[in-house]
Amino acid sequence: MQKVKILSIDIFKLRRYSMRIALGGIGHESNTFSPLHTTIEDFDVVRSDGLLEDEVARFLIDEGVEVTPTIYAWALPSGIVSRNAFLQLEGELLKALESAGRVDGVCLFLHGAMEVEGIGDGETHLLKQIREIVGWRTVVSVALDLHGNLNPQLVEYADILTAYRTAPHVDVVETRLKAAKLLLNSIKTGIKPISTIVKPPVLLPGEYVVTSIEPAASIYQSLEEIDRKLGVVDSSMLVGMAWADTPHAGASAIVVSDGKNEGEAYEAACKLAKSYWDKRREFRLEVEAGEIDEVVRIAKNSTKRPVFISDSGDNVTAGAPGDVPIAIERLLDLKVRDAVVAGIYDPEAVQLCRKAGLGGSVKTSIGGKIDRVNGYPVEVIGRVVNLIDGGAVLRVDGIDILLASRRRGWTSLDIFREFGVDPTERKIVVVKLGYLTPDFRRIAKLALIALSPGCTNLVVEKLRYERVRRPIYPLDKDFSWEP
Template sequence: MALRIGIGGIHIECSTFTPHVTRDADFAVRRGDELLARYEFTGEGEAQWVPLVHARAVPGGPVAPDTYARLKDELVDRIRAAGPLDGLLFDIHGAMHVPGYEDVEADLAAAVRAAVGPACLISTATDLHGSVTEALVRQVDLITAHRLAPHEDEWITRERAARVLVSCLRHGIRPIKAWVRVPVLLPGEKTSTRDEPARGLWGSLAEVERTPGVLDAAIWVGYAWADEPRSSAAVVVSGTDERAVLGEAAKLAERYWAVRGQFTFVGPTGTAEEAIDAAVGSARKPFVISDSGDNPTAGGAGDVPFLLERLLARPEFKAGGLSAIYASIVDPDAVRACAASGAGTDVDISVGGRLDTRHGRPATVRGRVEALVDDPAGGLVAVVAAGGVRVIVTSRRKPYHLMADFARLGLDPHRADLVVVKIGYLEPELQRLAQGWMIALTPGGVDQDLLRLGHQRLTRPVYPFDAELSTPDLTPRLIS
């Protein structure tokens, strides 16, 4: 008989320093054939794949408890309605935050385990920027993570989790796992696998997998912008041989700890003013600036106007001598004002500073409405030309990573002198676009300067929050 394997989960990372609240409308929820269509490998005929429910949202602030409860209940109800499952592909991020929960993924996993029963094998695919605890690992049978940052292997990770799950079911294997917490908490922009030491660490995992008795190996950076006791790096090695999984997990944890001081930003950094100076002075165009502190794909609100204000004030852009695209700032009221005025008209509007009031008040933008476009993700979007700056204002929080996102608005980033994007490290298309680049260390809910955010609840000591650290106990816990 064909194996019956369910697919479901909740996928989001949440900054506890971002006042935005993630609600039902923020999630793209897929069920049935629409859910299965996301997973190309389900058409290969190795199993009967049973779509449950999967919810995914752009990273942001904490998930409203009632939203979490509805999504959790639906997942559990659909598992029970599906009948007996041999396996479950549990597709999560690993850094969701819901007020009232210390470890919400462990809570979700426990509910899922209760619904599927003890015999069902659960294989979990996660982001390497999740915070993976012993409690979560105890509820699942396999857990793995991306090995690339940026996450060009996101779907490879899901397929690997599914492939190992099917193999275990076919061969009657119930894996054992070795988990170890590594007391290090760094932002993703310091742990990109484009550079050492992350490239070597994550690059070694495929070799670890070839160790006899090992099925999978994973390293998590942890999620730096959640003030939670669980926030830290972690290692899990899964397999069939106790000695092998414990030994490989210990070696990976020790390697991570040994190089903790070698992680540096993946690109040049500076203040907002220094980044704009670099763009103005660059002979190679377009120059790209990462407005990193308010990056919505890391959990920022997406409406902090700190860098925008400084850009609009610069005479080189104010007078139109240099051109820039600012992508983007969310403000539905400002978009409605642009729509009421109409394309081709002049407007004087306030933008941003409504969600994340801690890091800035609304900025004034005076210019001409060049475009009004309905966007599947951003809602109605306005492009306002203020001097040489094209300001993209969205109705909903939306990242701008792809050239198609700009083309939809009639903008060509290749023709601009400067492109400002609310992002951290550059996604591949932006990386290819950039002839020069700087990460602006701007304020916001995902500030790269972790020490100025004010974490209060971390499990201490943890690097780099504590200057004096003795060698921690990196002995893995065996979980079967």
Template structure:
């Protein structure tokens, strides 16, 4: 499970799903769950799941290992007959994942400390979840999780409190891993750089974080700067895809792109170009020096192959714009320079600019001037 699923009419998806699973399997069965570290955990989830374990890396390179660990902990419980219990302590901090990269300070030291916690007597596993910043939900915040052997729950709670306090104490020190700036400034940096390819993350319209993927600001600005060798991956625009297909390969296309779903953070950009690649549900529209990858379905952009499917080799482009936050390991492998655009959109990294209605307050960084200590265990 992810941990940040919110379902209209239901609410917290994971807790409701696990509750229904319990109704089927009963209470004697051990339930083990692997989570993304960007989950927003409802404390009630521990009523239905015995073991909760989450990724320890951002970007996520331990997905398989975490799933394997969840399975092994379940098997151990079955073999020993000892049923673990999970404890959650939630510090009131909600940061975009791009600020909590586990390879740099202060996240690196916090996530290394999990190994020490795991070695404590009675502790089965520990996790530190960052939360999902663009989910305006009641339980949106970080979560410190410690799983005990079922006999030392008080010790697990103590360790979860310490972990939560460590995260809280460092809340103002988390930072972006790469150079960040406004869209125009980063286009200038990329044009002036001798490196190739230069990747720019269009973080405000990050589809993998839930954004629509149709804010066309980079199309507008790259054309305004007369960039000669760039690709934008990509824009969700079924109408533009249809027009490209009607024009045929090599055909001229005049259309407006983007700004049809997210009408707050962008507006359609009028372009004239040529359809240079057509596949099922996809098209590449070349406008001056910019290749625009168009799709008729919303999709994430996480791998080199995602661009190769459109006939575009990112290593051959000067500037590669991806609707993403931090670059995935696949992109980092080829990026000679990585930049983070503080672009407008539903997944704006400056979350203070977003309108929250349901999160618990006070909550850092929406609120700055308040103190916090872990609640006493009831």
């Protein structure tokens, strides 16, 4: 009798492109305290086949999926998004999705803290429109930023919600791939997940919840244990975006179930939210912090170099304009002679430097042109030591000021190289950030945080909130909470 050899074959891969998944997203972190207004010109957009070069698209294609690209639009964090900009981008994404016809799943890259003029929560609005096109049987998976402010209503329109587990973020691609893998598994197995959100009333700036230090480290490590629970597909803990005066601002615990164990998932989400709440008073900044004069003196007297100072109140990566010149003023007043400030958004000053030419002398006022509440222009006389496309380096009494004609996120060494500055050769490096990015952590011999004024003030009690739900910590201190 002839023996029959049984082969284990993935029928799905054998039938090339038997599954269709739409890919896209609109990402923005909106700071409602920022004087900026986010317009269509602020967004970078990848369209159609450009999306097929994304890591997630390549993964899905390798798995035999027909990827249907829509658009992926994102902008540097800033003020609320104009209604026209959002509706234009949303309309383009929805039109591409509608033109695609039947899809088995939708994989989206969103932030979670997009606030739209006259609309409010942009993510929920978008997901609701997507559901109207694809129907309720199609699986929708969303990758989110850890600093998203989630509307609990999101779970009505998205089956899978998963967020970064690191701050600073080093798992962006990993999280997006996870969203795609969870989506793929759901379609293959026919098991439709259900996401649960529980929101502890905590509104902390991200700088207080760095995931590599306690108590955040233990909380984020516990997610792996939650994921192993029976019926749990995935879990996330979002810190939220503190500089958004919106009804859903603050932390969110998410647990995604396999659709059969929703009760257990809700219980796990409650425990996760409670663990975050219980530790609320223990979250702290990872480095020494103080008023700007104090940290400048510490940096000046330190034997270490370079010393990085975060000008945290004017953090461009959290939506601030990046033109508050208080750091320049204090460095000059305290007679620091070896420093670089990265940087100041001031197109007028850049233009004057360009007019003066390399080596030319410039007398001008720097900064304070957009955020007029938290800083005034600083009068300086300096020499132009470098000119680049869209920027200039103005040296004032030994302080190199990086001037930009457009807002920049001062997050990498590449930007310093672009301006022709080596931060490792300077005594003090001021960056308009909160916590340092991985690039700067590698070279900083000492890191300090200046508790400077601005629309990303780390002391959130100094900001005027009117729309956040109350009570909420730390705006309110003495109250109890149970999920």
